Amino acid sequence: MSAPERVIATEETLRWIERLREKHGALLFYQSGGCCEGSAPLCNPLEGYYVGRRDIRLGEIGGCPFYIREDQFEYWRHTQLxxxxxxxxxxxxxxxxxxxxxxxxxxxxxxxxESVALAAAGEPPRGG
Structure with a gap:
């Protein structure tokens, strides 16, 4: 069994990503840890966004990188977002x-x- 994706998007989400990309250019998603937006994924312009060393790249949705902070990843590592x-x-x-x-x-x-396949695939890459 191949490892499942750690983050996926619904069809409606993919349509919105395309609309936002047409307006704003390349995008990046960051899973909020709850400070300002609760636990909502934040959609940001890719250009100028700083990814820290403790941020983990979970994958991509709609061709956009998707990051999560290390401590959030530890909390949600057993789930697909x-x-x-x-x-x-x-x-x-x-x-x-x-x-x-x-x-x-x-x-x-x-x-x-799926958990066994993910363990065999290794840890997702870190940012920064």
Whole structure:
């Protein structure tokens, strides 16, 4: 069994990513740790965004890198993050806020077989 993706996006999310990319250029997602946006994934312009050494790249959604802070990863490492869209703007730190929607993180627990495959694949790369 090949390792499952640690982060995926719904079709609606992928459509919104494309719309935002057309408006803002290359994008990057960062899973918030709860300070300002709760636990919402933040959509940012790729250019000028600083990725720290303690940030972990979980994968990509819609061709955009997706990062999470190391301590958040430890909390959610046993789950696949599923990025979805909900109606209602976020608090304003994410590029989709003016569009009247916000990205939302759902999750599901990896099966035993998926966990074994992930362990065999090794740890995801760190940023910075």
């Amino acid at each position: 599923i990025i979805d869209v909900v109606e209602g703007g976020s608090n304003g730190f994410s590029l989709e806020a003016p569009e009247g929607i916000s990205f939302h993180t759902r999750s599901r627990v990896f099966s035993d077989a």
